Amino acid sequence: MAFTYFFRDMQTLEMIRDHVVPALRTRRYIHVWDAGCAMGPEPYSIAIIFRENMGGMIFRNVRIHATDIDESNLFGKIIEEGMYPREQVERIPKDIFARYFAPAEKPDHFRIAEEIRRCVSFQRHNLLTLDPVRNGFGLIVCKNVLLHFKEEERIDVIRMFHDTLAEGGFFVTEQTQKMPAELESIFEPVVSNVQLFRKVE
Numbered sequence: 162m163a164f165t166y167f168f169r170d171m172q173t174l175e176m177i178r179d180h181v182v183p184a185l186r187t188r189r190y191i192h193v194w195d196a197g198c199a200m201g202p203e204p205y206s207i208a209i210i211f212r213e214n215m216g217g218m219i220f221r222n223v224r225i226h227a228t229d230i231d232e233s234n235l236f237g238k239i240i241e242e243g244m245y246p247r248e249q250v251e252r253i254p255k256d257i258f259a260r261y262f263a264p265a266e267k268p269d270h271f272r273i274a275e276e277i278r279r280c281v282s283f284q285r286h287n288l289l290t291l292d293p294v295r296n297g298f299g300l301i302v303c304k305n306v307l308l309h310f311k312e313e314e315r316i317d318v319i320r321m322f323h324d325t326l327a328e329g330g331f332f333v334t335e336q337t338q339k340m341p342a343e344l345e346s347i348f349e350p351v352v353s354n355v356q357l358f359r360k361v362e
């Protein structure tokens with residue numbers, strides 16, 4: 162089972178809060194692609210960050226398209242249920258946890274608020290097909306996935322992300338991943354030393 166938990170990468174969530182949400186908030190619809198989302202803590206954490214930083218009405222226009230190759234064919238059901246064991250939710254800041262989680266019927270499990278669950282949908286998808294799941298994304302998050310690909314595959318996947326981003330859309334990957342030199346001219350770094358980029362052409 163893929164390793165992941167809620168609020169795994171606070172630095173990325175803070176960058177989304179500080180740079181991405183303010184830039185996208187005025188758009189009519191905000192589409193986010195979480196590519197390689199595992200069983201849901203990452204897309205749900207992103208959904209919570211959006212909700213924390215915008216009013217409920219605007220948040221209704223946010224759609225998080227969570228995809229994964231999901232070789233075990235389990236993630237769709239887990240994400241739809243939105244119920245997670247204590248060890249996957251215990252790093253969430255206490256105030257946020259109190260606002261969005263309630264004890265579930267299963268002992269030591271917690272369920273995410275309906276408002277957040279509604280915002281996230283899951284689809285099985287293999288990034289190496291290079292088929293975008295839709296166009297016009299404001300943000301694409303692909304973390305701890307590209308490292309498993311060969312260099313040429315990484316370039317093709319990131320180029321596909323670029324094509325499917327809306328004008329001025331953002332792409333974020335993990336700290337240890339570098340933008341391939343071939344693609345440096347089509348993305349600009351938003352923050353130095355952090356892997357958050359904005360589409361420039």
Ligand SMILES: C[S@@+](CC[C@H](N)C(=O)[O-])C[C@H]1O[C@@H](n2cnc3c(N)ncnc32)[C@H](O)[C@@H]1O
Nearest residue numbers: 163165197199229230231287288289304305306
């Ligand atoms: C280590 S997990 C990362 C989960 C999450 N992004 C995070 O950082 O917490 C890597 C995920 O990539 C998915 N994955 C691997 N190859 C993939 C592919 N070709 N297309 C889509 N997802 C893939 C795996 O199924 C797994 O869920």
